[in-house]
Structure formats: C-alpha cells, structure tokens
Amino acid sequence: MTESGRDRELERLKALARYAILDTLPEEAFDRLANLASHIFEVPIALISFVSEDSQFFKACLGLDMRQTDRSLSFCAYAIEADEVMCVPDATLDARFADNALVTGYPGIRFYAGAPMTTPDGFKLGTVCLIDTVPRAPLSAEEQALLASLAAMAVDELELRRKTLALERETHANATLLAHVRRTARHADALVALSELTDLDLTPRELAVQSAALVAREGRLDWVGLVMHDDTLMTVLPLYAAADLTPELAAHLALPPRVTLQDLSVLHARARAAYADDAAALPAMHAALQAHGVRGSALLPLGSFADVTYSVCAVRRAHQGWTPADRALLSMYGRSVAERLRRAPTRPAQPPSDAAALQVEVRVGPLRVHLQQRRLSLGARGVKLTPLELQVLLVFARAPERLFTRAELERLAWPDARPDSRNTLNVHLASLRRKLEELTPDVSILTVRGVGFVLHLEATMAPPA
Structure with missing residues (x-):
C-alpha cells in the first residue's frame, strides 16, 4: 500500500470509529435490510459487513453462523476498494479467493456480490453483500443498481443511528450539566444557610448539631460526628445520623475511633483535612465499617479549646468522590464550629466552661456522663469515674441492650493497649456496677455467664430526648 493509500485507509478507519458500530448488538433496522436483500436476490446468505483494521464485523448476518472474520479472509475488503458493485460468480475460479478458508471450508462460498456503503464524506466503511454456496451468473446492471440502493439505505440508517447517538449523548451531557448546576446551587444555598446559622446566638453544641443536619443533607452524608480527646481520653459525639442508618453501623460509628492520639496530633499539626473514597484508607475508620457499606470518609481537625482537641468526622455510603463543593461545605462547617468554640469562653451570656460543653456529656438512661470531669450524675448526686471505668x-452507652463479649469490651475500651490482666476488666466492671447502683436501679450491667456483658435499661424508663 502506498503512503497516500495508508493515509486514506487511516482516515477511513477514523470515519468508521465515529459511527461506533463495531462489536455492537444486532439492530432491527439493519436486520430488515439483510432480510430484504436475501428475499429480493434469492440467496441463502446476506450480510451487512463493516471492514475494520484487522477484521470484518457483520452488523446484520442472515444465513451465516458467525459475527466476524479476520480481514485477510474478507471478500468485502476487496469490494470497498471499488466504486461499483463487485461480483464473483465462482470463487473457486478467482485467483484472489480460490484458496480462501471461507471457500475451501465453512460456509463454502461460491458466489459473492457486494455493494460498498459509502458515507456522505466519501469513505467506504463496508458492504451490503450477497453470498451463495453455488456458482451464479453475474448480477445484471439493474440488479447491481438495486443492490447499490440497499447499500445506500444502510448508510442512511447508519447516519440516523449516528445522529441519534449524538443527540442522546448531548441530552445526557445536558442532564449532567443541569444536575451539576442544581447541585452547585444547593451547595451555595447551604453555605448561605450555614452562614446564617453562624450569626445566631447559639451555643457550640447547638450550632454543631443544627449545622450537621444541614451539611449532611446537602453533602449527601450518612453520619457526622465530633471526635474529642485530651491527653488520655478519646470519645465521639454523634451529631447527625441518616434515618435509614442501621443500628449496627450507628453503634460502630459512635464508638471511639480506631485511631491513636498520636495520629490525631499529626493531623492537627498539619491543620489539613483528610478525605478518603475508601473507608479503610482513613485511619479513624473502623475496619468493620466497610462491611456495613461505608464507602467514603472525611476527618477535619478543628483545633484545641479548653484543653480538649476536636475533629469532625463524616461518612457516606454512596460510592462517590469528595467533590470540591463537598469539601468547601465541610470546611466551612468546621470553621464555623471552631470559631464558635473559640468564642464560647468569652461570651457574656455563656459560662466559661461552655466550650467544653459542646459534648462533654453523654446520656445513659436518666444518667449523665460528664466526659471532661469523668463524673456520672443523676440530678444533684454524682460519682467520680476512673478513666478505664x-x-x-x-462502650456500653453507644449500644444499650447489646451483648458485648469480654474480648470486644477490652478491644473497644482500650484500643491502644489491652488491660494488664484478665482481672482488670472484672475489677472495673464491679466498681462501675456499684457506682450505677448508688445512683439508680434503672441502669445496670448484667453478666451473661460464659458469654459477655449487657448494659440494661429498664423498659419502663423512656430514653432521654
């Protein structure tokens, strides 16, 4: 092939690619043309064939049990080199095809006639062809004109298909753009609403909870929580949970995260958020979360206030990346809560401890657990808790009535280090039981012999709002 011939073939292949027809499923419009050709010319085999770089693909295939062949076996590869219909009355007598495997073997081609399908810009992509297993007389001029008309009809169908696909792609692109514009508008509205919430006279806790619901709804988040720690203790405050979140997943998320204080300190030192599209890729995530369908996670450092270091954690079950709009929304949320924490101790209407009050307490039935003071209280009465208690x-408070094995309690209560002895957990459980009994009979730790332990809340007692 000459250099100009190679260039022309390259342009033809580019034109073929634009129609996106190769290796596609059968379509009724092309099948009808093949059936019509077989009926008109009374041949057992009629094909609509497209010739690619190294093969020929049969878009419509009547009477032949194959969808493509190698180009080296293709009669149509010769037919597209001509402007007129190519006829081969007896392939066994034609030097080009006498030794062709499609002649000497299945399907035993003898007669062939092919009309090139020529696009409006002059490229011959393939043929509408007729095949018989017995020799036949060449087609008359009238028959050749009729076969050429069928090839032109095939090109018309091809053009219609291309324009339809282009229109579908444009419609999809427009729908995608419209969805993006709407999503961007919703994010902008959410940023405005978040700014308005920040202007209200809310405590840090009120701002964190109300803003979390807004951010979760617009950012398609399933859970938002606040991770808090000092030098010895780490805990989690759930701020928002989707209505369809399973109790098991909610319990996992509410437990202290599987991340060391050193890891969080590094994150805060960098003052940079960590985003992951795979829950296991973010250290703060429990490995078990993936089993519950979590696919994305984010951890944003807020800073340290009143000797407590805060981070916002968010997760989503949808398998999608964190877009710039998502990050902007979470970033503004984090800045808003951090600024309110920063201002809280000096606000005249707030007690000095209000920054720590963002969540330094957890409700367990009628009891309040004050995290900063490690104090358990009921009304004015209270008892002091050790760090391990x-x-x-x-751990119990995140999933009341759930059975925890000894191993689970040790792993969840002391994620960085196990107790020194088997009796350590027994000692702390016994002490914790006594302290609960001092305050109320409605909350108790039950032992399921040989299995584990359960935090039991009396059924007659409504859980706190």
Missing part, C-alpha cells in the same frame, strides 16, 4: 461505660 469511663471508657467501659462509653
């Missing part, structure tokens, strides 16, 4: 109670 507090960790054990927090």
